[in-house]
Amino acid sequence: MIKKVSILFAIIFLVFLVSCKSTDKNTDIYFGGKIINPKNSHVILYAMEEVVDTFFLDANNKFIGKVKKANEGLYYFSHGNENQHIYLEPGDSLMLRLNTWDFDESLVFAGKGAERNNVLIDCFLDTEKDKKLFYQYNQLEPAEFNAKADSLLQKKIVTYNEYIKTHSFETSGFNEILKIALTYPIYSRIEKYPIIHAKITEKNKLPEVETSFYDYRKQIKKNSDSLMYYPPYSRYIRNYLYNETFTLGHNPLESEYSSEFTLDLLNTINDKVSTESSKNAFLRQTVIGHFYNKSSCSINLEAFNTFFKLSTNEKDKKIITNLIDDSQSIIINEDLPQFAITDYANTEHSISDVIKDQNAFLFFWSPEFVSESYIVSRFQYLSKTYPNIQFIEIKINGDKNKRIQKLDIKNQFYLADNSAAHEFLTCKMPRSVLVNKKGKVVNGYASISSNNLTPFLNKLNKN
Template identity: 35%
Template sequence: MNKNYSHDGFMKWHLSILFIAITFFGCKKETKNTDINYAYIGGEIINPNTNFIILSKDEAIIDTIKLDGRNRFLYKVDNLNEGIYTFRHGGEYQMLLLEPQDSILFRLNTLDFDESLVYTGIGDKKNNYLINDFLENEKEEKHILKLCQLKPLTYQKHIDSIKDTKVAAFNSFKKKYKTSPLFEKIAQANIDYSYYSSKEVYPFIHYGKNKAAILKTLPADFYDYRKDINYNDVFLSHYHNYNLFLRNYFKNLSLSVHGDHSNDEAFNRNSLCYNLDRLKLIDSLVTNTSIKDELLYYFTIDYISKSKDAEHNDKLLKSYLTKSSSEKGKTMMENYTKSLNSLKEGSKLPEIDVVDYNNNELKINSLIKSPTVISFWSHTYYQHFKESHYKLKELKVKYPEINFISINIDDYEIDKSKKLLSGHGFDSKNEYKFKNLKLANETLAIYPLTKTILIDKNRDIVNSNTNIFSIKFEEEVLGLINR
């Protein structure tokens, strides 16, 4: 807990807000205004990345809410459209359910965003249930990956047991607390789609390389639930479990379609043919424009970001452009693909301006005088920040011949990054920020964040998209030294 803020202090503040709210509503009653279509949201941000949060619903921004001098805020949502709302802060986001007359407060620490989030106030029980369910699902997804190595019937028994436990907990919650039909619909959908997703991911994650053979071993009723699925559910289109299910479903369904005309015994998820099949399936089965565009974008950028074949990238891009209705998405994808293709092996690293932690502006190529590894990090992905810097610390000792450069990609003042580095005992030497973040992101096609660029002593690109956590990374480093 932050030493400047106690739980008692938070509760006193909470009670003060409620007192103000009660007084306010008392005055409203005197004017005989019977409108109850509102909700309050408030809270405190520990270690804030910015001085505001952004509240939105269904991707439409409702308001930008400023934090006060103590990093707190209180906001009234008038003309409430009940349902799931999203609040964003410094690149992170989380959801909460707002219904009429809710008065919800939360407190979170940006260094542990989801895990530190706790709700209090009117409407807190349902939201704490949903956030705990979200966190449990994150753990469950990792557990499912291990279970996928079991035989089909054994696997099904395990995931059936997981679902039964969730249903029992949900029924217990409904007996203990008063719940609304809207909350029950959302909670039940979370349970169902988490279960369905576990079914879809099984053949894809199973260690067997012949996916067609694995599909044939599944019980006849393994996918019976599919006949009742709505692949264009607008209500659920912004929900994590539903979107995860759709992604896993199209990965899995594409296996069957691809297998019908592929002679490969070992499945290759990076096959252009497989990825083209997947885009075709999405285009044929999803009619809702926003859901279709999101799926098309997700799978296209996932493929292109990992591919080093410019010709294949262009073919998948062409397929994406003919199917997507999002002009913004199409422009972003074209620019990303163009940038990525320009970073092919043997090319020169584009000239980008960076700033060191003494505020000196430098050309990035002026830093490359020996074999170089360039990696990136962000405050938003705190765990990656820590793990990548510990990994780099280890690599610097093992490979003194290599120049390791680390660049922060946040749009914040340099002092914040410097403070985070020093607070964890990391040296700011060879640490930089971009002078023009937007231009640098586009030019270097920085996606995903784990992307690492290898440059030889002649300033030629050796690999524009590797990963310091890859099991092959140190082999690549040795190759870089010996060039």
């Protein structure tokens, strides 16, 4: 199961690995590597959601850095709009090599700590392959599905047992992560099965399953803040919470989550997740995610009020308060508020002049919340699909000298610090506003990733 790193790659870093010897080698971690076809100039290392360090690429697209007095545990690194998790221990000298054109599939590690991280990458890639199996399994009746899932799960457990048997030097912390990486994706698929099966069979209720169907829940750890941002774990917990909420009687065939479902989900999170940090994170993700999925200015005040009651994170509450205020600052069927935008020749324009007599889609964005590569792929598709709409990208904050290279510069702007637009962008999160040829707002808070945006675009494109 372990990736074989090429001899050439190992030799490239041999000199470095030898030179990494120092008196503090037991507490420091060296992290470096080479990026082929880099997307930007740096690699960022995170622990949880906190930035540990930023490493800049040299002329040969290599980077190297040292993390002093590092703790053992999960980290992740990001480059461009891609990221991947790694497990680091004090004394590691971990080198990576990847090609951004095939990020995960090309990623290999060398150096001290490489073997365990190559195994984790293999787990990730196997999980991606398993998705194809579950496309078929989800069509089966519960007993047949359970048998297939259990058979696959047993293979994962065999893999786990074989690894720890031959790697007795691994820590209990890594062994736990390895077991989660192997088994939680299967548990996650089991939690999601009832909802997907109901959609496939077009039944408005979940299939009936035996109580033993969820026996694995007895050994699941549902309250670990340290695992909150590890995808195999967080994805399982999220699917479990949604499944528990659907069992309260909600129709799985509904195209979007009802206000009642959102309320029940918030209360399910409060009941089932006991650690404060994880609970707050799921509460925040739920109210923001469901609001964006709806892709309109309409506010489910009862759900937001429930969030305020259940969350103990004051920073999150401030973000949500700003989100509510922002959504109510632009009114449907009324004129778009006037504000100034600045082009990349540093010329200021009135928004009314830029979109005059045109159907317009204004996308306000921040590098903190959305990647440039996603904006490129999304807007290249939208502009071709809806030729009668002018698509305009407006940067809220960040580097005012850096535009999106693969999109037409004539449609790109940024907001000066004194622009009146900041008055309805206080939460700094992405926001799309649709305006018709008469300058009237037809949607004041759309999301470019929501399917519910399509009807608005279709109608606007025809007028």
